[in-house]
Amino acid sequence: MNERRKPYPFDVIEPKWQALWDERRLFHALNPGDPDFDPARPKYYVLDMFPYPSGSGLHVGHPEGYTATDIIARYKRLRGFNVLHPMGWDAFGLPAEQYAIRTGQHPEITTRENIARFKTQLERIGFSYDWEREINTSDPAYFRWTQWIFLQIYQSWFNPATQKADPISTYTGHDPDSVRLAYVAEVPVNWCPELGTVLANEEVIDGKSEVGGFPVVKRPMRQWMLRITAFAERLIDELEPLDWPEGIKLLQRNWIGKSEGAEVRFAIAGHDGTIAVFTTRPDTLYGATYMVLAPEHPLVRRLTTNEQSQIVSDYCAQIAAKSDLERTDLAKEKTGVFTGACAINPVNNERIPIWIADYVLLGYGTGAIMAVPAHDERDLEFARKFDLPIVEVVQPPNDEPAIGFVGHGVAINSPLIDGLTTSEAKREITAWLAQRGLGWSATSYKLRDWLFSRQRYWGEPFPIVWENGRHRSLGETELPLIPPPLEDFKPTGTGEPPLARAQDWVRYSETATRELNTMPQWAGSCWYYLRFCDPGNAERFVSENAERYWMTGETAPLETSVSLELRNLFEIAKNFPHAPHRTVTLAAVTTSEAVELRRQTGLDFIGYHHCIDNYALRHILKEHGDDRRENAREQVSIGLRDILRIPEILRAPDRIEFGRVTGRGRQSLLYVKESGGAIYYVEEILQSAGRLMAKTLYKRRATGKRAITEASAAQTSETFRRVAKSIEASFPSVNQKHEGGVDLYVGGTEHAVLHLLYARFWHKVLFDLGHLTTNEPFQRLVNQGIILGEDGRKMSKRWGNVIDPLDVIADYGADAFRCYEMFMGPLEQMKPWSMTGVEGVSRFLARVWRLLMEENQAGEWILSSAVVESAPDKAQLKVMHATTKKVTEDIEALSFNTAIAQMMIFVNAFTTAQSRPLVALRTLLVLLNPFAPHLSSELWETLGHKFPILPDEITSQPWPEYQAEFLVEDEVEIALQVNGKVRDRIQVALTATSAELEALALVNPRVQEFIAGLTVRKVVVIPKKLVNVVAN
C-alpha cells in the first residue's frame, strides 16, 4: 500500500489545511467580551470525555467519539453557532506513578511526553479543537482551582432547611466539623498492601485491585469523605429531565438506590436503649420474629450476654478477617450467632431474639433489620437454618403459598391492620408508630459517601493542615499547593502516603503539619468542563460571564432559550389546534422570518403567528419608540431580532411579577388539566429551591368552538402555587427538556455512574453556593460503543490487534479515517474494525475527488472539464435535495453512517453524468465538510479559482437548505398487494385519488389472477405507497 500511488493527494492537502486552520485560528471560540465576539450567534458546547494520556497512545477506538463530536462541531459552525469544542488531559493518575516507581522517572515528565504523543495523534486526524483552551489537570494553574473547589466543599454543609449546600457559617450547631460536606472519618477501607494505598470500592474488582490485580483487605483508616449522600434525592430528581440514554439514567438511579419505608424503634429487654431498624415493609411488623444486627454494629458488645460473649466475639473476629469478596462468596450458606439479648416488638410487645449475621450490612439502613422470615427470602433461609419461628402476615392475592411470598397482598395475623392491602397497611402502621414515637417513615439510599483520599504521590495535595489533632483549611492565597519534589514515590508500606517522605514540606509551622493524602483522579475530571469555558483565568475558577454564556447561552439570543419558549407555545398550538387567538398579543412574522425561526429552532409553525407576552411586547415597543401600532386584531409587526430577544426580555430583572425567574435552577414545564369544563394550562412552572411558581396560568372554557382566555397574568401567590401543585399531581407533565449545561457530551459507558455522578455532585454544590448558573452540568449525553479489533476481540496489546490511527492515516489519509470511523455503524454500538472497510470509504473519497478533478498529460490534477455552471437536471436536483435533507437530519440524530451512505448515492449518481453542475458540487462539498474537512476544503478552493464565489472559504458557507418540492416526483410507484403480498407494481400520477388507486388495483391482471374465485372483503389504500386487496 505504501508503494501504491495515492488515489488522491491526501498526503499533501491534509497537512496543508491543518497548518492553515491553525494559522488562521479558525476554531478558536470567542468568549463574551472578546473582540469580534458576535452575540447574535447561538452557542453550542460540544465536549468529549478527555483522555488519561497513557503511555501507549491512542488506538482507533478512542477517536470514534472525538470524530462524532468534531462532525457536530464543524456542522454547528456552518450553521452559524459559536462553538466551544475543547480538549485536555486527565493527567493525574496511578499508571504514571507506578511507572515512576519502576523507573525513577518523575510522573510529570512521563505525563508531558504522553500528552505530546496524544496531541500529535489528535492533530493529525484534523480535529477542530480549540487548542488555545487546552488544559491539564496536573498543571498547578489548573489544580489550584481543584483545591479551591475542595475548600468550597469543606467550608459548606448541607442545610436541611434549604435542602442545599450552604456556607458553614450558617450552621448554628456546636460542632461544624460534624456536618461539613468534606469530613474526616475512621472508616474500614480497601487497603491494598501491594500498592500501599487505599482503593475506592469501585477500584476493587473481585477482591483485587483494578490496577495490577493485587489482593485487597479491609482496614480501618482515617480518611477524607465527601458527603454526596446528602444530595442523593436531588441527584435522582434532577436526573429526570436530562437528555441522557435511559439505560444510563437507570444505572445512576440504581446506584443511588433509593428505597422508601419506615424506621422502627425496638426496645431492648433489660436495657435502656433502643435499636432502630429500617424496613421497606412496615406492614409485616407482626411477622418480625427476630432481629439481626451487622456484626460491626456498635451495640453488639453491649447487648451480648455473658454466656454468648465468647461465641459472638469469635464470630465477629472471623467476619473481620474476611474480605468483602469472601463474605459474599460464602453467602450461599447463611451464618450468624445469637447475642443472648432480646428486643421487644412494638406492635405486640413480644420478645424476639437479637442475632448477628454478616448478611446484614453496617453501611445500609441502620445496620440492623427486623427479620420477617415469612416474607423475605434471606430471612427465611436464615430462620430455617437456625430454627427460628415463622409467622405469616401477608395473604398473597392468588393461591400462592404465603410463606416466602414477598409481593403485595393483604395483611393477616396483624390485629391493627388486618384486611388492609399492603400499601394501605404500610401507611396505617407507620402512622400508628409515629403517633407513639415508635417509628417514622424514612428513606434509605444505597449510595455511600465518597471516599476522597488516596495514599499516593501523583495527585492534588489537600489544602489542609493539622494542628492539635484538628484540621483546618489553608487560605485561598496559599493555593496552589504543589506536591513536594520526591526521589522515591514508593508506598511507605505503613499506610502513610508517600508525601510523608518530604519532611520539610510536611512541617507547616511549629505546631501544624500538612495533610499527607492526595485527592483521587476523579477530582480533576469533576469540573474540567467548567474550566474549558475560561481556561486562562487566574482570578477565578471560571469567570461568571464565560460560565453563564457557555452553560446557558445567556448574554446573547440563542437557540436553546428561544426554542424553549417557542416549544412551549408550539406544544400549546399543537394541543389546541382550534383555539383562536388569545388576548395576548400576536405578532405577525413574515414568511422569511418564519423560515429563519424554523431553521434556528427546528420547529414547525402552524401559520406564522407567534404569541408574544404583553410585557415583552411593551418592552420592545418602548425600544422602537412606539412607532408601531396594533392593528384591529391586536397584531403588531415586529422583527425577528425582537422575537429572538423575548426570552431575554422575559427574564429581565425588573419584571417583578415574574417571580424569581432570574434566579438559578429553573425548570420549565408545561402542565395541562381539564377540570369542570375548563382547560387549565400553566406555561412554565418554575422550580427553584424546591418551590414551585407559575409564570402564567391560562384558563379557558373547553366547551364550544371558541375557547376564551380569561386570565393570563403572572403571579407567584400562594394560590398559584397550590393550583400548580394540584395540576402537577393530577396531570402528567409534558417532559420539557431542561436547557442548560454542556449541549452534547460524548464518551464511553465506563463512566456511566461514577464520573458523571461525582461531576453532578460537585456541580450542584457549586451551584448552591452561587458560583454557577445551572444545576446540572451535562444536558445531552451520548455513549459511543467500543471498537473491537479485526479479530472481533477487544483491542489490547495482549492480542496484538491494536491499530494506531497514524498508520491508517499514512495509508488512507485522515479524511478516510474519519469517514470510516463513522461509516462502521451506529455510534452507540460495539463493532469490529475492518481495513477493507477503510479502503471502501477511501474509494468513495477518491470518487469525490475525481468528480471535480482530472489528470492532465503531465499527470497533474486539474479541475475537470465536466464541471460546468449549468443548471442540474431534474434527477440531479432530486438527488441533491434528498442528500441535503438526509445528511442534515442524520447529523442532528448522530446517524453518521447513513449520512455518508447518502453522500455515496450522490456521488454514484453524478459520476456517470456528462456534465457536473457547479451548484450540486458546491452543495456536496459543504455537506461533506464536517466529515472530510481537508478534501472538501481543497476542492472548494480549487473550484474557486475558476468559479469565484464570496465568501470564498468553505467554512464560511451557509449550510445548504433543501426544498421539498424537488423531492416529489410526478409519478409514483405503487405496490399492489393481495392479502399483504406484493403481486405487482404500477406507476401512477402523484395526484391519483384513493378511489382511482383502488379501481386500478382491482382491474390489474396480476391482482385479478390472485383474487380469482375469491371474494374481495376489503381494499386498503395507502396513498403514494400501496394498495392491499384483502380477499378470501
Add this chain to the structure above:
RNA sequence: GCCGAUGUGGCGAAAUGGCAGACGCAACGGACUUAAAAUCCGUUGGGCUUAACGGCCCGUGCCGGUUCGAGUCCGGCCAUCGGCACCA
C-alpha cells in the same frame, strides 16, 4: 439471581407499522491493459421452476398474539454481551 443492551445476507449494516437487505466490504463476470494494479460496468439472501422473459415458495434468534399488513407493536422463551450483586 437481578437489571440493561443486542440478535437481519458470507461480513459491517439500512428500513415514520406499508415493496426486507439502502450504502459499503467480500466474491463472481465483463470492459480497459502485453500483463497486473488502479478505474469503469454488471451480478450477488435461500430454495423451486422456466428454453428464455419470467413465475412461485421460504426468509429479520425461537414460539404465540394484535393488525388488511409486523424486522418494527404486545406476551412468553433462547442465545450473546455489559453492569450489579445478601440493599432489609
